[in-house]
Amino acid sequence: MKKLISLSLTTLLLASTVACSSTAPDNKGAAASNPTISNSAASSSETESTGWKPEKDINVVVAYKAGSGTDTGARILCAAAEKYTGKTLVVVNKEGADGKIGYTELANAKPDGYTIGFINLPTYASLATEDNSPFKEDSITPICNHLAEPSCVVVRKDSQFNTIEDLVKYCQEHPNEIKCSTNGEKASNHIGIQLLAKMANFEVTNVPYGGTADQLLALRQGEVDISVPKVGDVSSLIGENGELKMLATYTEKRLDDYPDVPTLKEKGYDLIYGSYRALVGPKGMPQEMVDFYAKAFKDAMEDPDNVEKSKNAGLTINYMDPEELKTFIHSQFDFVNTILPDLF
Amino acid sequence: MKKSDISVIVVIYVITFIFFVSTLAFPSDAQIYPMIVMAILALLNTLYLIQCVMKFAKVKKITNDYPIIFASFQHKQFFVVLGLCILYIVLMSILGFYSATFLYMLGTMAFLKVSKKPLIITLVCFMAMVYATFTLFLNVPLPTGILM
């Protein structure tokens, strides 16, 4: 028995050293590690003038489950970006609580350059402004923006509404009669319809569904009359063989793919709204790591293979560099703090 | 009527009550559905109670069936195994998955008197299988604990 114990202890020691070095880092380190120390440690190990480069696999935290929209978009980009980062990008799904779990994990990770992740806006902002939220606006370091998914108003092809004006007029005259499906109570597509409803002064009956797929199914089946999803979600359903028609978009200018669809802005409702997916790191991430990733992912986004795959999947790439992203995130927080509370 | 029936009935009432108290804090719209479910559960439980009481009225005896249910219950074995299971989960957060699993399997098998050769073979095969599937093939990260 004694022999067995000593043998096991030795094996254990060996095994743990192997396991520790081979498993990808799953960090729950202290929230604020000293940035200057890690900065100098990183730069002292790099003698090249080209700046920081990762030396082992990188964890990419996705706050939604495998196969979801965010996850698919993340995997497509990471597959293309590996060429430019030089090391494997391991997508880690940390789903739950509409993203809260993953965002908390991201905010608490060590800013050593080996953990980055995707956040959705404005979702990140609305979750961060809740009471007792474990993460805030400054809990993350912006790297770059990946996708921009503007919202749009859709109805069935055989619907009585052919223009956005028809729809708005009807809604104004018949309060609560029109039914709108959303992807969840107070979720992004619910915000979308309410923005228009408040501005145009009408009320519809909003019915929450479990997600965009269910929301659109309800519209297609005729359970509801209208819906306000993202353009990317309905791209396969609009057109000649499609079941839906798009009445308006929440964009600055008309979209290239839908030149006949007016923007809400030109109809008098200055509403620019949609979801954005951005790549961020934990707070305190050194600038040279941020720059490295910003460049790597920019190259990945412009990579022709990625461009094609993204187009096929209905994703609209919208690169923003770290500074632009920082400003944008701030505007999203403003949006959440000022406009959101009066919306419902 | 069996003693075990009494236990089941009491426990179900208690669980229903606990959920009921929590539900009172919800806004009234959100209370409706959970209350309906609790009503169904309470109703079924009461029907069961009535069924048991009727049996009792016939037989006039409460049988203590605990000895039957827990016949040949190995006290020490059961609680040590359960304790090791809980310890394993605690250790996993501290030492990380591989170390904790190694210790847990070693400890449990040794306690259950598995002889040396099958113990080592199982240990090695199991760890290898988990490593190959989760870390190599699927790239699913496993906990690495605070110490790492």
Next chain:
Amino acid sequence: MATEIINGFLNALAPINILAMILSTAGGIIIGAMPGLSAAMGVALLIPLTFGMPASTGLIVLGGMYCGAIFGGSISAILIHTPGTPASAATAIDGYQLTLQGKAGKALGTAVIASGIGGLLSCISVYFFAPVLAKLAMAFGSPEYFWLSLFGLTIIAGVSTNSILKGLMSGALGLLFACIGMDPMDGVMRYTLGSASLYSGLPFTATLIGLFSMSQVLILAERKIRKQGNMIEFDDRVMLSRKELKLISPTIIRSWIIGNLIGILPGAGASIASFLGYNEARQFSKHKEDFGHGSIEGIAGSEAANNAVTGGSLIPTLTLGIPGESVTAVLMGGLLIQGMQPGPDLFNKYADVTYTFFAGFVLVQIVMTALGLFGSRWFAKVSRLSDSILIPAIFALSVVGSYAIRNNMVDVIVMLLFGIIGYFVKKFDLNPAAIVLALILGPTGESGLRRSLALSGGNPMVLCSSVVSIVLIILCIFGIFSPIFMKKFEKQALGEDAAADCISSN
């Protein structure tokens, strides 16, 4: 169309596709067999790997993983009473009993054959009835899902082998547990104890693992350790005898139809199908008393249904872009990435890819059956391991499995708690399968009911306003009363037999 079908098969028989089939199906079986790893996860993780492949090969790889995993779940369900995927929860009931009787090989053989035939037959619907059946997917709205859930819950009476009342209580308890999480309509947090991890409710797979496998560990731990090979040494063969095959044939056909239809309905998947298949097998069986004690009809009923879902779920996914099951939602992502939109284009512009994929899907069933039969001889040996090895192995696997889904330790703790709850549930003769059923169906039923009322402004008539709803209501009534009718029917039949015996022996 005939030329396209034939071309599809010719393409699918290309060496690279055959290799893809074998590897992905084998991988799927392994992933399915590991508790905690689900088919959807396997498919999602394979998608990036398929980027470099030609479209049809990529799809075949995903299809192989899907079917393999749905079958693979039955392996651990049978051997260690731990459903490898939720789809095999019903298989665990009778499968494990057979293992205890030393007949693990036979149980596995039944599962393989039932899965293979169920999956194969479901391909027929894909080839020939896709457009018609796709309409079914569009006909199911909120009221219909409410009645479907209720119908599913009536199965509880059938799944309860002893006291129906206790079975119903277990179901109601499950419904209460299903309330944990965010209210689907108001967004209110119910019973989440402040934990963000419980916002979407109890983690289903972790709860399932706790209720079935960890409770099993505790049950093994409470009694004297059964040493290796101490089990009844039966002549355990994997291949079924002609008589047995004949016995399970009607069950397989019935379960095929059930699974195929459930697969078509978005939001209703393999887990529901397996319970329905199991239940209907029991309803129509001439050996009802075997159910719960090792009936191969039960295994066949459950496994044929859950694999039949695979073909059925492809129909709405490919024709309408509506995922028939959670795995096909991921598969659809894979399609889109390859540039193929669901809809008529798949059958015109991309016909060669699509028909090659279908042919591949058919061949995958055959590969899966072959691999299953071949491997079962070895898998069955696991059941001969001593309890003292099985206890830590099953628990460790349960822990890994619960953690791996969401990378969340809270799930492991939930698994532990439900393991203890499951232990008491089993000891006090309540019904863990009923709890699981309620956990699956509760949320669907609740959202269906509340959405219907929200859409109609509170008018309950919305619940009986469509043909499909009425059909489902009739099925519900049938479901509740048929066990009672069946019993009366049998008594009558027995009575007549007894009378006939009396007359003939005089």
